[in-house]
Amino acid sequence: MPDSPYRHLSHAYGRNHFTLDRPFQAILRFHLGTVPDLERLGEFAGKDLYEVADYVDKFGHPEHIMWSVDGERVDRAWMAPSEMRALEWLLKEGAVNRGPHRRGDWFEHFASLYLIADPGIGCILTVTNQTAYAIHKYGDASAQALLPSLIGEEDPIRYGATWFTEIQGGSDLGANRVRADLHEGRWTIDGDTKYFASNAGLAHLALVTARVGPDGRGAKGLGLFLVPEHDREGKRNFLVRRLKKKSGTVGVPTGEVEFHGAQAMLLGDVEQGIYYTLENLMVSRLANSMAALGIARKAYLEAYYYTQTRTTFGRRLIDHPLIRRDLLDLEVAIEGALALAFLAVEGFQKSWTDTPPYGPRYHYARLLTHITKNVTADMSAYVTKVAMELHGGLGFLREFPIERWHREALITPIWEGPSNIQALDLLEVIAKKRADRTLLQEIER
Numbered sequence: 001m002p003d004s005p006y007r008h009l010s011h012a013y014g015r016n017h018f019t020l021d022r023p024f025q026a027i028l029r030f031h032l033g034t035v036p037d038l039e040r041l042g043e044f045a046g047k048d049l050y051e052v053a054d055y056v057d058k059f060g061h062p063e064h065i066m067w068s069v070d071g072e073r074v075d076r077a078w079m080a081p082s083e084m085r086a087l088e089w090l091l092k093e094g095a096v097n098r099g100p101h102r103r104g105d106w107f108e109h110f111a112s113l114y115l116i117a118d119p120g121i122g123c124i125l126t127v128t129n130q131t132a133y134a135i136h137k138y139g140d141a142s143a144q145a146l147l148p149s150l151i152g153e154e155d156p157i158r159y160g161a162t163w164f165t166e167i168q169g170g171s172d173l174g175a176n177r178v179r180a181d182l183h184e185g186r187w188t189i190d191g192d193t194k195y196f197a198s199n200a201g202l203a204h205l206a207l208v209t210a211r212v213g214p215d216g217r218g219a220k221g222l223g224l225f226l227v228p229e230h231d232r233e234g235k236r237n238f239l240v241r242r243l244k245k246k247s248g249t250v251g252v253p254t255g256e257v258e259f260h261g262a263q264a265m266l267l268g269d270v271e272q273g274i275y276y277t278l279e280n281l282m283v284s285r286l287a288n289s290m291a292a293l294g295i296a297r298k299a300y301l302e303a304y305y306y307t308q309t310r311t312t313f314g315r316r317l318i319d320h321p322l323i324r325r326d327l328l329d330l331e332v333a334i335e336g337a338l339a340l341a342f343l344a345v346e347g348f349q350k351s352w353t354d355t356p357p358y359g360p361r362y363h364y365a366r367l368l369t370h371i372t373k374n375v376t377a378d379m380s381a382y383v384t385k386v387a388m389e390l391h392g393g394l395g396f397l398r399e400f401p402i403e404r405w406h407r408e409a410l411i412t413p414i415w416e417g418p419s420n421i422q423a424l425d426l427l428e429v430i431a432k433k434r435a436d437r438t439l440l441q442e443i444e445r
Contacts, residue, residue, distance in 0.1 A: 004051055006051045006054070006055075009054075009399065009400055009401065010050070010054075010302065010400070010401050011301070011302055011304075011305035011306050011309070012046065012050065012298055012301035012302045012305065012401070013046065013047065013050050013051060013401075014046065014047050015046045015047075015301070016039060016042040016043045016046050017042045017045045017046040017050075017115055017297075017298075017301070018038045018039055018041060018042020018043075018045070018115055019039060019042055020301075021042075021297065023331075023334075023335045023338065024111075024114070024297075024338065027338055027339055027342050028107065028111060028342070031107060031342055031345075031346055032107055036107070036108050036111065038108070038111060038112065038115060040093070040094070041094050041096075041112055041115055041116075042115055044089065044090075044094065045115040045116055045117070048086065048089075049086050049090075049116065049118070049121070050298075050401075052080075052082045052083055052086045053083075053086075053118035053120070053121055053251060054401050054404060055080070055082065056080050056082075056083050056120070056250055056251050057120075057248075057250045057251070057404050058398070060079075060080030060082070060083065060250075061250050062077040062078060062079050062080075062201065062202075062243060062250075062251075062252075062253035063077070063078040063243075064076075064077060064078075064201060064240060064242060064243045064253075064255065065077070065078050065201075066240075073236055073239065074236070075201055075236060075238075075239055075240040076201050076202075077200065077201030077202045077240075077243065077253035077255075079202065079253070083121065083251060086121065087121065087124060087125070087157075088152075088157060090112075090116070090121075090125060090152075091125070091128075091151070091152030091157055092152040092157075094112065095151075095152060096109060096112045096113070096116070096125055096129075096152075097109065097125060097128060097129040097132060097150065097151045097152060098151045098152060098153065100129070100132075100133070100136075100352075101132055101133075101136050101147060101151055102151070104353075105349075106345055106348055106349045106352065107342070107345060107346075107349065109129070110286055110287070110290050110341075110342075110345050111290075113125065113126065113287050113290040113291065113294065114290040114293050114294045114297070114338075115294065116294065117291060117294025117295050117297065117298050118251060118291075118294075118408070119248065119249045119251075119252075119291045119295065119408050119411055119412070119415075120248075120249040120250055120251025120252040120408075121251045121252070122287065122290070122291045122294075123198050123199075123249060123251075123252040123291075124159060124198075124199060124202065124251070124252050126283070126284055126287040127159075127160055127161050127162045127198050127199050127203075127284070128150055128158075128159050128160040128161075128199075129150075129151075129160070129283065129287075130160065130162045130207065130280050130283050130284055131150055131160025131161065131162065131205055131206070131207055131226075132147055132150040132151055132160065133280060133283055134207050134224065134226070134267055134276065134280055135147050135150070135226065135267070137268075137276075137353075137355070138224070138267040138268035138276060139226065139265075139267055140265075142265070143226055143265060143267070146158065146205060150205070158204040158205060159199055159202050159203050159204055159205075160199070160203055160204070160205050160206065160207070161197065161198060161199035161200070161202075161203035161205070161206035161207065162198070162206070162207045162280065162284065163194045163197045163206050163207065163208045163209070163257060164207070164208075164209045164277055164281075165194075165195070165196060166178065166191075166193040166194055166195060167193050167195035167196075168193060171417045171418070171421045173209060173219045173222060173274065173277065174217075174218040174219040176193075176209055176210075176211055176222060177191055177193050177211065178190070178191030178192075178193060178194060178208070178209070178210045178211065178259060179191055179210055179211045179212075180210035180211065180212050180223055180225060180264060180266075186263065187225060187263070187264040187265065187266055188261045188262060188263060188264065189208060189210050189225060189227060189259040189261075189262040189264045190259050190260060190261060190262070191210070191258070191259050192241075192256075192258040192259070194208070194256065194257040194258075194259075195256050196244075196254060197240075197254065197255050197256060197257040198252050198253075198254050199252060199253065200240045200243065200253055200254060200255030200256070200257055201240050201243065201253045201255060202252075202253055203229065204228065204229045205226060205227070205228055205229070206226070206227045206229075206238070206257075207224060207225070207226060207227075207267075207280065208224075208225045208226075208227045208259075208264065209222045209223070209224060209225075209273065209274075209277055210222065210223055210225055210264070211223075212270055212273070219274045220271075220274050222273045222274050222277065223266060223270045223271075223273035224266075224267045224268065224273040224276045224277055224280075225264040225265060225266055225267060226264065226265040226267055227259070227262055227263070227264045227265075228263070228265075231262070231263045232263060237262045237263055238257055238258060238259050238260075238262050239257065239258040239259075239260070240255045240256070240257055240258075241255065241256040241257070241258055242255055242256055243255040244256075247407055247410070247411075248404070248407040248408045248410065248411055249408065249411055272356050275356045275358075276356075281416060281417075282348060282365065282366065282369050283348075284415075284416050285369050285370070285372075285373045285416045285417070286341070286344060286345060286348060286369055286372070286373075288373055288376075288377070288412055288415050288416045289337075289341045289344070289369075289372045289373055289376040289377075290341065291408075291412060292337075292376040292377050292379065292380035292409065292412040293334065293337060293338055293341055293376055293379075293380065295380050295384060295405050295408050295409045295412070296330075296333075296334050296337075296379060296380040296383035296384060296409065297334060298401075298405055299383055299384040299387035299388075299402060299405040299406070299409070300327075300330050300331065300334060300383060300387060302387060302391070302401060302402045302405070303327070303330070303386075303387035303390040303391065303402070304318075304327060306390065306391055307323055307327065307390060317390070323390065326386055326390060327390075329386075330383050330386055330387065333379050333382065333383055334379065334383060336379075337372075337375055337376045337379045340368075340371070340372050340375055340376070341372050341376055343368060343372075344365070344368035344369050344371070344372040347361070347364055347365035347368045347369070348365045348368075348369065350365070351364070351365045352365075360433075360435070360438060361438075363429050363433035363434075363435040363438075364435045364438040364439065366425070366429050366433075366435065367426060367429050367430065367435040367436065367438075367439060368439075370422045370423075370425050370426040370429070371422075371426065373416060373417075373422055374413075374419050374422045374423075376412070377409075377412040377413040377419075378413065378419075380409040380412050381406075381409045381410060381412070381413065383409075384402075384405045384406035384408075384409040385406060387402055387405070387406070388402055388403065388406050
């Protein structure tokens with residue numbers, strides 16, 4: 001098979017992104033005592049997936065198919081076939097979402113997201129895993145039966161979604177309006193304010209926060225529900241109003257969703273919904289950190305290899321002292337954030353089986369997650385900006401991947417709660433849970 005012309009556009013393409021990343025391997029060895037075998041994923045991430053993700057960004061945007069030729073409301077996202085094949089490989093061959101639910105291993109899952117890096121594809125995998133996570137911990141037997149299809153063990157593959165926020169409140173879940181009502185032992189959901197719904201048109205199952213009962217005010221009035229794409233009669237259970245036009249994360253369809261008497265399954269205790277939701281957000285905040293790190297690493301690779309081929313003033317870019325200093329600064333920023341992120345993963349690994357009311361190790365994991373989410377996002381925006389600059393004018397052209405990596409980095413400070421939300425949640429876990437004491441003990445040790 002002939003080489004792809006994409007090799008003329010990218011210096012990072014065609015390399016094994018796992019085997020060349022020795023700092024990453026060292027961090028995994030530090031935590032696990034060994035380095036997991038991620039070479040196949042590293043090869044896939046550096047070649048097939050790398051090209052597919054860039055192609056989707058430029059030419060393969062998801063399209064909303066609202067009606068069928070027979071006049072049926074279908075509300076499906078028409079995805080690039082190459083992206084769907086890549087997702088199938090990641091779930092089945094790469095087993096990206098399998099480890100946490102079959103081996104209790106979160107390190108390899110988050111390490112895989114770092115190698116994947118693309119936030120659109122990574123988001124599809126993450127919200128699917130969050131759905132599996134909620135089912136794994138809080139679903140009844142009928143929900144548990146859906147788990148194998150969400151982690152690539154069973155055909156057909158199902159994709160999940162997490163529709164928590166709404167247009168009027170964003171991160172302020174206490175402002176949510178979508179409601180859940182119980183009729184003769186069955187739950188239904190109504191509302192049209194789910195505005196940033198990732199995997200809209202792709203998800204077969206969605207985690208949905210909904211207000212419960214006449215007195216269900218504020219965040220503590222929310223329950224967490226599992227809503228299937230089709231109801232018991234096989235009809236559409238929710239509607240997709242439209243898909244968004246975004247600056248980045250093109251690989252994941254993001255839309256607006258409406259519920260009109262949608263059939264739903266309650267997860268766990270109805271009064272603990274907000275706690276399940278915040279717990280679930282720890283998964284996505286760590287995933288966001290891995291995306292930020294992976295994006296930064298891809299941008300660094302593009303810049304590093306470019307500076308070895310570009311000649312200015314009679315010598316290679318990398319031979320200029322100021323360029324070498326820039327590359328060193330970027331590497332230090334990436335490695336420092338990477339070490340912090342996997343410290344947070346370790347905290348989550350130790351506490352992920354905890355349930356409300358949570359203990360000290362869960363609150364410590366929360367503290368580390370808030371810090372990590374902020375630090376990695378800021379780092380990614382900085383690294384990708386400098387990597388663009390190292391390309392000169394080429395870095396600002398859409399035809400080359402470095403420009404996309406900077407656009408993609410800019411979502412990571414926003415997703416899963418911007419910096420002020422992280423700061424407030426961090427303050428709460430310090431003031432009320434005293435999680436800072438554990439951190440200080442770890443530093444002293």
